[in-house]
Amino acid sequence: MSGKILVIGANGQIGTExxxxxxxxxxxxxxxxxxxxxxxxxxxxxPFEHVNVMQDTELHYIFEKYHPTQVYLLAAMLSATGEQFPxxxxxxxxxxLIHVLDYAAAYKTPKVFWPSSIAAFGPNSPxxxxxxxxxxxxxxxxxxxxxAGERWCEYYFNKYGVDVRSLRYPGLIGxxxxxxxxxxxxxVNIFHExxxxxxxxxxxxxxxxxxxxxxxDAINATLQLMDAPxxxxxxxxxxxxxxxxxxxxxxxxEIKKHIPGFEISYSQNDPRQLIADSWPRSxxxxxxxxxxxxxxxxxxxxxxxxxxxxxxx
Numbered sequence: 512m513s514g515k516i517l518v519i520g521a522n523g524q525i526g527t528e529x530x531x532x533x534x535x536x537x538x539x540x541x542x543x544x545x546x547x548x549x550x551x552x553x554x555x556x557x558p559f560e561h562v563n564v565m566q567d568t569e570l571h572y573i574f575e576k577y578h579p580t581q582v583y584l585l586a587a588m589l590s591a592t593g594e595q596f597p598x599x600x601x602x603x604x605x606x607x608l609i610h611v612l613d614y615a616a617a618y619k620t621p622k623v624f625w626p627s628s629i630a631a632f633g634p635n636s637p638x639x640x641x642x643x644x645x646x647x648x649x650x651x652x653x654x655x656x657x658x659a660g661e662r663w664c665e666y667y668f669n670k671y672g673v674d675v676r677s678l679r680y681p682g683l684i685g686x687x688x689x690x691x692x693x694x695x696x697x698x699v700n701i702f703h704e705x706x707x708x709x710x711x712x713x714x715x716x717x718x719x720x721x722x723x724x725x726x727x728d729a730i731n732a733t734l735q736l737m738d739a740p741x742x743x744x745x746x747x748x749x750x751x752x753x754x755x756x757x758x759x760x761x762x763x764x765e766i767k768k769h770i771p772g773f774e775i776s777y778s779q780n781d782p783r784q785l786i787a788d789s790w791p792r793s794x795x796x797x798x799x800x801x802x803x804x805x806x807x808x809x810x811x812x813x814x815x816x817x818x819x820x821x822x823x824x
Contacts, residue, residue, distance in 0.1 A: 514541065514578060514580050515532060515541055515542070515543050515577040515578070515579050515580065516533055516537060516541060516542045516543065516546065516580065516581045516582075516583075516584045517543045517545060517573065517577060517579040517581070517583070518530050518533065518542065518544055518582075518583045519546070519547060519564060519569075519582065519583065519584050519585060519586050519602075519607075519611065520545075520564075520584065520585030520587065521544035521545055521546045521550070521559075521585070522544075522546040522548055522550055522551065522582075522585030523546075523586075523688070523691050524683060524685060524689070524690055524691045524726075525585050525588060525626065525680075525683065525726075525729065525730075525733075526544070526583075526585045527687055527688040527732050528634070528685055528687055528688070528726050528729075529583060529585070529730055529733065530542055530544045530557075531687075532730050532732075532734065534557060536734075537606045538558040539556075539558075540557070540558060540655070542557065542558070543558045543559070543560055543573075543577055543579070543614055544557060544558065544559045544560070544678050545560040545561070545562040545573060546559075546562065546586070547561070547562065547563045547564075547586070547612070549561070557682065558650050560573055560576075562674035563580075564584070564603070564606070564607035564610055564611065565602070565603065565606055565607060565682045566576060567610060567793025570610050570611065570614055570697040572618075573614075573705055574614045574618050574620075577622055577769075578618060579618075580620070580621050580622070581620070581621065581622045581623075581624070581737065582615060582620055582622070582623045582624070583623075583624045583625075583733075584607065584608060584624070585609045585623045585626060586603070586607050586792050587603065587604050587607070587626075587653075587656075588600040588603050588692070588695050589653060589691050589692045589693040589711035590603060590619075590630050590651055590653040590654070590692075590694045590781075590783075590786055591690070591693055591694055591696070591783050591786065592604070592691075592692035592693075593651060593652045593653040593656075593692075594651060594652065594782065594786070595655075597652040598629065600652045600656065600714070601652055601656055603654075604650070604653070604657070604660065605656055605659060605660065605663075606707065608625060608660050608663060608664075609767060611623065611625075611762055612667045612671075612673060612675065615667075615673050615675070616667060616673050620673070621672060621674060622674045622675075622676065622737055623674065623675040623676070624675075624676050624677065624733060624736070625660060625664055625675060625676075625677050626662060626677065626678060626680050626733075627657045627658075627661050627677050627678065627679045627680070627748075627749035628653070628654070628657045628679055628680050629641075629679055629680070629681050629682075629721075629722055629790055629791055630649055630653050630654035630657055630694075630751075630786075630790065631647055631649055631654055631655075631657040631658040631661060631679060631702055631749070632647055632649065632654075632789075632790060632791050633646070633647060633648035633649040633650055633654065633696060633729070634648065634650060634788075635648050636648065636674070636791060637791070638791055638792045639791070639792050639793050640793050640794070640795045641751070641791035641793065641794050641795060642751075642795050643746070643750070643751045643796075643797075643798045644790060649653065649675070649789070650789055651786055651789070657679075657749075660677075661677065661749045662746040662748065664677055664748060664749065665747040665748045666746060666793050668747040669747070671821040674741055675747065676736050676737060676747075677747075677748065677749035677750065678729075678732060678733060678742055678749060678752045678799075679749045679750065679751050679752055679794075680724070680729060680749050680752060680820050681695075681721070681723055681724045681752060681794060682694070682698060682721055682722065682723040682724070682754075683695070683722055683723070683724055683725075683726055683729050684699055684725055684726060684814060684818065685697050685725070685726030685727075686702070686726075686817075686818050686821040686822050687726070690702035694715075694721075694783045694786045694787050694790070695721055695723060695787075697711075697713050697714055697715055698723055698759075698762060699711065699736040699764070701713065701729065701762060701775070702757065702766070702818050702819065702822055703822065705766050705770050705773050705776075705819075706770070706819070706822055706823065708772065709770065709772050709773055710773065710774040710775070711773075711774075711775050711776075712776045712777070712778050713759040713763075713775060713776070713778065714778050714781040714783050714784070715759050715761070715777075715781070715784055715787050715789055716723060716777055717758060717759055717760040717775075717777055718758050718760065719755065719758055719759060719787050719788070720756050720757065720758045720793070721757075721758075721787060721790060721791075721792065722753055722754050722755070722756050722790040722791060722792070722794045723754050723755055723756070723757060723791055724752070724753075724754025724755070724807075724809075725754070725808075725809040725813075725814040725817070725818075727808070727809060728754065728807055728808055728809050729752075729754075730764070730806055731808070732752055732799070735803060735805060736750070736799075736803060736805075739802075739803040739804075743802055743803045744802065744803065745763075745798070745802050746762065746798060746809070750796070750798060750799045750802075750805075751794050751795060751796040751798060751799060752794065752799060752805070753793065753795065753796035753807070754794075754807065755807070755809070755810055755811050755814070756792055756793040756794075757776070757811055760775070761811070762811070762815070763775040765815045766811060766815060766819075769815065769816070770819075793812070795810065805813060805822065
């Protein structure tokens with residue numbers, strides 16, 4: 512049972528797509544999907560394990576059974592949901608990571624991936640072209656669990672030699688799965704509402720610019736980071752990853768080119784607006800470009816076109 516790839520949190524927005532991509536590359540039987548919930552979608556058919564990252568015995572069982580060569584830890588509570596259940600979010604996001612890092616060290620797992628987020632920045636971080644290294648003072652539980660997680664990742668690399676790699680994801684947009692309770696979810700929901708109802712009420716204001724990324728680019732960046740030789744990975748906390756920065760109004764304008772009657776409105780006083788206002792408007796990811804050759808493929812028109820084509824199917 513050696514040489515297996517383990518994806519924990521496999522049913523989520525990223526996990527659904529990552530399992531699919533990894534199985535295409537490595538074969539279905541070599542990628543173990545794991546989640547606290549049973550998979551709901553048929554494209555996740557393949558090896559599956561029920562795992563709660565908070566349960567030490569369950570993690571021990573799965574590491575002992577598979578001795579994975581790569582572990583992707585995606586189980587987390589996201590920003591908007593995390594603000595409703597702050598202590599649960601902290602416990603899940605922190606304890607889950609530390610449990611996995613402990614087992615990766617004990618079992619000498621060759622590679623571990625853990626996602627950070629632009630939420631690790633805060634209101635005093637530079638908002639535009641946010642650099643890799645700057646003030647980071649996140650004011651959400653999700654944000655400071657990500658910042659703390661970055662420090663743990665670098666610590667386990669330096670102290671125990673765990674080859675842990677990480678990306679600060681921007682908002683992610685994909686069509687294969689539902690969003691998971693994040694502040695950037697409007698940019699997924701808007702497509703479903705545009706096709707079904709011809710209108711959408713955005714919980715973010717018209718001019719709220721945020722870094723976003725099409726899921727295909729995010730998966731490619733993740734696989735490229737994990738494939739890179741260890742000596743190319745200079746940053747063991749987490750790499751900035753830039754996508755395309757746009758506002759709800761700009762996204763709506765692009766959608767109207769495909770659905771001319773589409774209308775967008777804006778709600779007032781949504782708590783997610785305060786979260787978005789503390790995040791960067793755009794990101795500098797030059798370290799990722801220079802260290803391991805990262806390059807974005809989807810701009811806003813290409814992303815909107817692909818989203819609508821696939822959702823219509």
